[in-house]
Amino acid sequence: MNGSVVLVTGASAGIGRACADLLAQRDWRVIGASRRATAGDGWAPLTMDVDDDASVAAGVRSVVEQFGRLDAVVAAAGFGIAGPVEFTDMADARAQLETNFYGVCRVVRESLPHLRRNGGRLVIIGSIAGLIGLPFQAYYSASKFAIEGYAEALAYEVAPYDVDVTVIEPGNVRTEFTARRRHVPVPADDPYADASRKALASMARDEVRGADPSVVAASVLRVLEARHPPRRLTAGKANERVGALAKRLLPYRVFERGARGSLGL
Ligand SMILES: NC(=O)c1ccc[n+]([C@@H]2O[C@H](COP(=O)([O-])OP(=O)(O)OC[C@H]3O[C@@H](n4cnc5c(N)ncnc54)[C@H](OP(=O)(O)O)[C@@H]3O)[C@@H](O)[C@H]2O)c1
Numbered sequence: 001m002n003g004s005v006v007l008v009t010g011a012s013a014g015i016g017r018a019c020a021d022l023l024a025q026r027d028w029r030v031i032g033a034s035r036r037a038t039a040g041d042g043w044a045p046l047t048m049d050v051d052d053d054a055s056v057a058a059g060v061r062s063v064v065e066q067f068g069r070l071d072a073v074v075a076a077a078g079f080g081i082a083g084p085v086e087f088t089d090m091a092d093a094r095a096q097l098e099t100n101f102y103g104v105c106r107v108v109r110e111s112l113p114h115l116r117r118n119g120g121r122l123v124i125i126g127s128i129a130g131l132i133g134l135p136f137q138a139y140y141s142a143s144k145f146a147i148e149g150y151a152e153a154l155a156y157e158v159a160p161y162d163v164d165v166t167v168i169e170p171g172n173v174r175t176e177f178t179a180r181r182r183h184v185p186v187p188a189d190d191p192y193a194d195a196s197r198k199a200l201a202s203m204a205r206d207e208v209r210g211a212d213p214s215v216v217a218a219s220v221l222r223v224l225e226a227r228h229p230p231r232r233l234t235a236g237k238a239n240e241r242v243g244a245l246a247k248r249l250l251p252y253r254v255f256e257r258g259a260r261g262s263l264g265l
Pocket residue numbers: 009010011012013014015016033034035036037048049050051076077078079080099100103125126127128169170171172173174175176177178180207210
């Protein structure tokens with residue numbers, strides 16, 4: 001695959017940046033997109049806002065004009081929003097889906113005509129929060145659950161053109177994500193204050209102690225270079241990956257009781 005062209009979104013920080021760095025080291029030709037367009041080590045920066053149709057279309061077009069092809073996409077742009085559902089207004093809810101879900105859709109839609117040409121790879125960064133609903137991050141979880149259904153459906157459509165789709169589902173990863181999380185405004189007498197404080201503090205603590213983004217980048221590289229990539233792959237610390245497995249295997253009430261305990265709820 002050396003010399004293949006890959007577009008990585010969310011490349012100015014965290015997981016996207018680690019992917020861009022590792023792929024460039026492995027001789028992929030990497031274009032790293034973000035709004036800040038921070039330059040990386042051995043790869044080209046590109047300004048792109050995944051919330052914006054025209055920005056994504058122009059970005060993908062410029063990649064193909066410059067490199068003459070597009071072989072793979074790693075969709076890592078995203079952010080988190082936190083707060084009780086009851087106090088999250090629809091503009092904030094939409095903003096979360098706009099970036100984490102529709103942002104992926106825009107990049108995929110613009111890239112597919114090029115990926116279909118020679119067969120290609122689409123790697124979408126989902127989350128364990130797309131397998132297990134996180135309290136007080138309901139819209140974040142919803143955006144990641146949406147990715148799961150979308151990618152699963154898309155995989156059937158593009159398989160005849162030799163395009164493979166994989167969702168990577170990281171657990172907690174140490175990135176800018178925690179500090180950049182948007183907290184919705186809540187009223188002074190917020191009845192959820194205690195529970196949300198406890199749950200969010202516990203989740204933020206786990207993120208700060210989470211895996212290095214290079215762990216996720218290594219999974220992305222494996223998927224991009226595999227002959228038969230998996231449809232989905234969890235990445236990160238073993239105990240978090242076990243959580244996803246436990247949800248599949250345990251009666252749901254039993255799983256939920258355990259999750260409640262671990263979040264202090
Ligand atoms: N950290 C975790 O624990 C964790 C766990 C599971 C999944 N994830 C997922 O991993 C992905 C990457 O997150 P991260 O942890 O690496 O966070 P991060 O360090 O905050 O990086 C987020 C990246 O997304 C870009 N981005 C955000 N909004 C964008 C927009 N509208 N248009 C273009 N780029 C945008 C940011 O760049 P600019 O601000 O420069 O545009 C930045 O490069 C996200 O989808 C996140 O949901 C994270």
